[in-house]
Amino acid sequence: MLISLSWKNIWRNKTRSLIIIFAIVFGVIGGVGIIAFMNGLIFQRLDMAIGNEVSNIQIHNSHFQNNKELNDTIFDISKVTSVLDTSKKIKAYSVRLKSVTMINSANSGEGIMLNGIDPEKEKEVTGIYKYIQEGTYFKDSRKNGILIGEKLARKLKIKIRSKVVVTMQSASGNITNAAFKVIGIYKTANSTFDGHNAYVRKSDLAAIIGFDNQAAHEIAISVYNDKESEALVASLKGKFNNDKLSIERWDEIMPELGLLTGVMDYMLYIFMLIIFLALSFGIINTMLMAVMERVREIGMLMAIGMNKTKIFLMIMLETILLMLTGSITGLVLSYGIVIFFGKHGIDLSNFASGLSGFGFSSMVYPFLETGAYIKIVIMVIIAGIISSIVPARRALKLNPSEAIRKL
Amino acid sequence: MNIIETKGLTKIYRENGNEVVAIEDLNITFEQGEFTAVVGPSGSGKTTFLNMVGGIDYPTSGEIQIDNVNIGALKSSKLIDFRMRNIGFVFQSYNLIPVLTARENVEFIMFLQKWPKKEKEERSAELLQAVGLGDRMDSRPAKLSGGQQQRVAVARALASRPKFILADEPTANLDSKSAEKLLDIMEKLNHDENITFIFSTHDPRVVKKARRVITLVDGKVSTDEKKN
Numbered sequence A: 001m002l003i004s005l006s007w008k009n010i011w012r013n014k015t016r017s018l019i020i021i022f023a024i025v026f027g028v029i030g031g032v033g034i035i036a037f038m039n040g041l042i043f044q045r046l047d048m049a050i051g052n053e054v055s056n057i058q059i060h061n062s063h064f065q066n067n068k069e070l071n072d073t074i075f076d077i078s079k080v081t082s083v084l085d086t087s088k089k090i091k092a093y094s095v096r097l098k099s100v101t102m103i104n105s106a107n108s109g110e111g112i113m114l115n116g117i118d119p120e121k122e123k124e125v126t127g128i129y130k131y132i133q134e135g136t137y138f139k140d141s142r143k144n145g146i147l148i149g150e151k152l153a154r155k156l157k158i159k160i161r162s163k164v165v166v167t168m169q170s171a172s173g174n175i176t177n178a179a180f181k182v183i184g185i186y187k188t189a190n191s192t193f194d195g196h197n198a199y200v201r202k203s204d205l206a207a208i209i210g211f212d213n214q215a216a217h218e219i220a221i222s223v224y225n226d227k228e229s230e231a232l233v234a235s236l237k238g239k240f241n242n243d244k245l246s247i248e249r250w251d252e253i254m255p256e257l258g259l260l261t262g263v264m265d266y267m268l269y270i271f272m273l274i275i276f277l278a279l280s281f282g283i284i285n286t287m288l289m290a291v292m293e294r295v296r297e298i299g300m301l302m303a304i305g306m307n308k309t310k311i312f313l314m315i316m317l318e319t320i321l322l323m324l325t326g327s328i329t330g331l332v333l334s335y336g337i338v339i340f341f342g343k344h345g346i347d348l349s350n351f352a353s354g355l356s357g358f359g360f361s362s363m364v365y366p367f368l369e370t371g372a373y374i375k376i377v378i379m380v381i382i383a384g385i386i387s388s389i390v391p392a393r394r395a396l397k398l399n400p401s402e403a404i405r406k407l
Numbered sequence B: 001m002n003i004i005e006t007k008g009l010t011k012i013y014r015e016n017g018n019e020v021v022a023i024e025d026l027n028i029t030f031e032q033g034e035f036t037a038v039v040g041p042s043g044s045g046k047t048t049f050l051n052m053v054g055g056i057d058y059p060t061s062g063e064i065q066i067d068n069v070n071i072g073a074l075k076s077s078k079l080i081d082f083r084m085r086n087i088g089f090v091f092q093s094y095n096l097i098p099v100l101t102a103r104e105n106v107e108f109i110m111f112l113q114k115w116p117k118k119e120k121e122e123r124s125a126e127l128l129q130a131v132g133l134g135d136r137m138d139s140r141p142a143k144l145s146g147g148q149q150q151r152v153a154v155a156r157a158l159a160s161r162p163k164f165i166l167a168d169e170p171t172a173n174l175d176s177k178s179a180e181k182l183l184d185i186m187e188k189l190n191h192d193e194n195i196t197f198i199f200s201t202h203d204p205r206v207v208k209k210a211r212r213v214i215t216l217v218d219g220k221v222s223t224d225e226k227k228n
Helices: A002-010 A014-054 A077-086 A119-125 A150-156 A191-196 A202-209 A226-239 A255-293 A295-303 A308-344 A349-357 A370-396 A400-405 B046-053 B076-086 B102-112 B117-130 B146-159 B176-193 B204-209
Strands: A057-061 A090-104 A109-117 A132-135 A145-149 A163-169 A175-186 A197-201 A218-223 A245-249 B002-015 B018-026 B029-031 B035-039 B061-066 B087-090 B164-168 B196-200 B212-217 B220-226
Touching (some): A014 A370, A057 A226, A145 A150, A191 A349, A197 A202, A295 A308, B002 B046, B035 B204, B046 B164, B087 B146
Parallel strands (some): B035 B196, B087 B164
Antiparallel strands (some): A057 A245, A090 A218, A163 A175, B212 B220
């Protein structure tokens, strides 16, 4: 009966209650919208980074990541791959040779990371082949074909079939040159990545450096479920304890990505906290007015025997119900909005160049996990309880005999 | 049998450094089944007296014994509970909860006393029938006339089976027909069910029906007449 009474009390002054409910609705939509948008932005970045750049896990010689020294190869590659072949958590892996090189066209030169890959294996791990804008992805088996990023192509002012010369160190420590023909130009959402990475066949690169075809600097691993990758890293570390290998997850290789996802959890709380804090003042005001209008009635309720706990509870319930009405309406609407834009995306192509510099896609698909909606409802209830304290205390201070006398 | 007894009951209000004696050394007893009007000019202390007997205001000194319980010595929380179980109130301006129906208003006090649902429904229906509002049980106060609202208030006051009912100028806002009807209902309840009513009033119609009339002047009993 108390809940029913509190609910009915909210609708005594419809205009006033509706104004505050609308404020809550818009606040929630704003908060959820921003969080879902940022989620979309960040998780797309993450998806792309894992899908195209780092993969879920990478294995290197324990010295390679620090110095990128040519001779810091993985010692016993067959031992490592035989273990990887047996793991059911691993979807695919790509064995790479890597070389820090200077790439020169007739017009310009640029320092890049040259990735020697097995094109078919690489396809199972990264999605570079999906982003080919011009040319092909190692379609024919001709030697010394190179795939370069669109940004790098622009810098070097080269096109498909242009020749480039790469200069690098060989296994013997000498500087060596090799000519490559541009067979494809790719463009991912991360222009920085595109500007600094080029792909050649691993066998071509090995031949230039003077390695045998088995040598590798990096094994990029793609797993079925990233949530299992942490356990997989631990298990691999156990298996290769004495092999001087560094086995890292994507968030260790690119800590800034790990930080972004970690920050998103806090963003939810911070955004909603700010919104509810601002709304709380409005709610306190509304509820204080509601209490002051009902001084006589509350006095009567006390007189006929409604105890302080119940009076407090009644005002608290009114506040919570008011907030819940607004926030659940807001959440339902935001859910619809997030689903809609999650499907159709938000086109930010006007800002595409700025966004791609940071690796963000210009098409953002907002999303919010169900758990976040539940967290928001819990925050609403807490905010409701806190906001109700002032008006409820005000009601308790009333003296029934004085309150009844008031007109 | 005495159900209310006041001993040296005094209430002094202090406002802006001034002392106003509202009730002074009042010694009165009320018996079960009385139908009493407390009358007197404005400011004579009628409402203050009723508030103290009803336990919604504490005396400055003296005692109020209700069924041998000194309610002036009860803590605020105990007093609320005591009021709920022992005293029924009827206020001058009805003071119904506007968002609840007549039936819900009557049931509210039973809700506070945690009555089972079925008993609540039966008792509220019975009481609203008794006050002649059997057909208006689902109406909200705004849809009822002043007289009807006051009858709902009487039904509400009776709901918890209190020891007595305090009615503060219950007819003051009613037209004579409604006032007459209300008084008839209360008189009947008093006669048939031996329910004790104590009114504070200016209304000669109430005084006429009352079987005992206490006149207060300046917070003291001026006359205390019992009619046969």
